[in-house]
Amino acid sequence: MGESLNGLKRNQMCGELRESHVGQKVTVMGWVQRKRNLGSLVFIDLRDRTGLLQVVFGEEINKEAFEKADLAKSEYCIAVTGEIIKREAPNANLPTGMVELKGESIKILSESETPPIYIKEDLDASENIRLKYRYLDLRRPDMQKILMIRHKAAKVVRDYLDENGFLEMETPMLTKSTPEGARDYLVPSRNYPGMFYALPQSPQIFKQLLMVSGFDRYFQIVKCFRDEDLRANRQPEFTQIDLEMSFVELDDVIALNEGLIKRVFKEVGDVEVNLPIRRMPYAEAMDKYGSDKPDLRFGMEIKNITEAVRGTEFAVFKNAIENGGSVRAIVAENSADMGRKKLDKLGEFVKTYKAKGLAWIAYKEGEIKSPISKFFDEEGMNKIIEAAGAKPGDLILIVADMDSVVLQSLGALRLELAKELGILENNKEFNFVWITEFPLLEYDEEEQRYVALHHPFTAPMDEDLQYLDTDPKRVRAKAYDIVLNGEELGGGSIRIHDTKLQEKMFSLLGFTQESAWERFGFLLEAFKYGPPPHGGxxxxxxxxxxxxxxxxxxxxVIAFPKNQNAYCPMSEAPNVVEEKQLKELGIGIAKNS
Structure with missing residues (x-):
């Protein structure tokens, strides 16, 4: 049975004790990492969130404390009082390794069963076991370090935005469903039978309304929810740093956020971010890297070799060009000796991105090996090599198809090759880039209508307004994503603040005036009353x-995440509810047929 504190106060944290504390009487509390009985001495490594401290108990120090310490086992929660002394055998690998605590009294605050997982760094237990016993998993030093980093980052963000005139404001968690994008999580209403709230996918409309309200600069660190299939590194509930500013243009938003990025990465990660961050138009990113979130830590740019092969009788290339597509290539440096088995595997890889196949040329000194060489004479092969920018020892990989297929497959192949060739192993670089000038709209073949690439409130670029009626696909948006090492870190846009333009946008997206007002009426109503130019x-x-x-x-990086099936093995959520609760909500569960 555990002892109570009975007035005992902790006055030091385990991992903070150093030689400067020698001679001081301290009380520490934490969990037993390890116990060693050496006969006349018992050693306990005591752990709290700051680190480990060695505690020594001896019969000569205090016999009662010695005997009680010997009862302690792994993960017992204890309190120890005693004097800090120098260690006879220092441990240079431990921050507290020059000192130890001479245990004069001990309280066993609570006992522990043998934990189902080891409380240690670099645990190799299965993810579901870790999530089932998450409260134990979170005791591990590496997990605690990550969540301390999270705390510090959030604090730095709040400090920076506060210094720059932002107000932290909350927006509703129970709001109206506006199905445009991922599925909403729905919450049934007891007071309004048959009606539902939705959990927000983002606070988009509310933060725009705060700008209409005149608050000028808003932010919050907020939970958002999307009911979607969980691809890699997706969670059904996730956290955004959300901000909005009034009376700004694109350059103003980018400049302020570059300052935020520089501050956070320097103060939290000791990473120096050089400003200004490079900007790259969407069209250039797609053309060179086949992605709107390019990883710029390595080259391997996509080269358009269509002109070099125009006129060929090789059917794959010829058909692609005649159908309005292109022939493009990437070059893997010093990889001309790649084996046929690996090349076949890469060919299968691009097929998952709808490419029909992968042509290759191994360019060696005085020798060219390729399955397509029979379709080209020596001059033709040299034109391809020159257009691709290859040198002896390089491997050229080619895809021919419609541009969308070619760019997507080569963009993915570029990243796959970087892994395969170990290009990014031990790469500690942080390579930021702003992607700008996104298309405002894209055509959804399934729905037979245009959809917003970002969201329906994104403003078109002024010089492209003339194409809204005649050539909507040509219109670029005042949108921007901040990309780091091939991952989208954040994104935003300058918003539409003109009611007529917003109505035109809804019309382009296939909304009738009635359906637009039904979904977004409270925003459109607000826009009647002098909305400021704004963006975020x-x-x-x-x-x-x-x-x-x-x-x-x-x-x-999340204290209590869901697994890949959006399930929490620890709390067993989602789960069934009582029939009484369903009746109160007027809900029945349909039986699977």
């Missing part, structure tokens, strides 16, 4: 912490 940005806080903490698993 939202960061994925979880993704930012992944970079700062050096982990590639989003679950590591």
């Amino acid at each position: 940005l939202a960061y994925g806080l979880d993704r930012m912490i992944m970079f700062l903490a050096g982990t590639d698993n989003i679950k590591d």
Whole structure:
């Protein structure tokens, strides 16, 4: 049975004790990491969130404390009082390794069963076991370090935005469903039978309304929810750093956020971010890297070799060009000796991105090996090599198809090759880039209508307004994403603040005036009353912490995440509810047929 504190006060944290504390009487509290009985001495490594401290108990120090300490086992929660002394055998690998605590009294505050997982760094237990016993997993020093980084990052963000005139304001968690994008999580209403709230996918409309209200600069660190299939590093509930500013243009938003990025990465990760951050138009990113979130830590740019092969009788290239597509290539440096098995595997890889296949040329000194060489004479092969920018020893990889397929497949292949060739191993670089000038709209073949690439409130670029009626696909948006090492860290836009333009935007997206007002009426109503020009940005806080903490698993940076099936093994959520609760809500559960 555990002892109570009975007035005992902790006055030091385990991991903070140093030689300067020698001679001081302290009380520390924490968990037993390890116990060693050496006969006349018992050693306990005591752990709290700040680190480990060695505690020594001896019969000569205090016999009662010695005997009680010997009862302690792994993960017992204890309190110890005694004097800090120098260690006879210092441990240079431990921050507290020059000192130890001479245990004069001990309280066993609570006992522990043998834990189902080891409380240690670099645990190799299965993810579901870790999530089932998350409260134990979170005792591990590496997990605690990550969540301390998260705390510090959030504090730095709040301090920076406060210094720059932002007010932290909350927006509703129970709001109206506006299905445009991912599925909403719905919450049934007891007071309004048959009606539902939705959990917000973002505070977009509310933060715009705060600008209409005249608050000028708003932010919050807020939970958002999306009911979608969980791809890698996605969670059903995630956290955004959300901000909005009035009376600004694109350059103003970017400048302020560059300052935020520089501050957070320097103070939290000791990473120096050089400003200004490079900007790259969407069209250039797609053309060179096949992605709107390019990883710029390495080259391997996509080269358009269409002109070099125009006129060929090689059917794959010829058909692609005649159908309005293109032939493009990437070059893997010093990889001309790649084996056929690996090349076939890469060919299968691009097929998952709808490419029909992968042509290759191994360019060696005095020798060219390629399955397509029979379709080209020596001059033709040299034209391809020159257009691709290859040198002896390089491997050229080619895809021919419609541009969308070519760019997507080569963009993915570029990243796959970087992994395969170990290009990014031990790469500690933080390479930021702003992607700008996104298309305002994209055509959804399934729905037979235009959809907003970002959201329906994104403003078109002024010089492209003339194309809204005649050529909507040509219109670029005042939108911007901040990308780091191939991951989107955040994104935003300048918003439409003109009622007529907003109505035109809804019309382009296929909304009737009636349906637009039904979904977004409270925003359109507000826009009748002098909305200011405004814009903003939202960061994925979880993704930012992944970079700062050096982990590639989003679950590591969230205290209580869901697994890949959006299920919590610890709390067993989601779960059934009582029939009485369903009746109160007027809900029945349909039986699966």
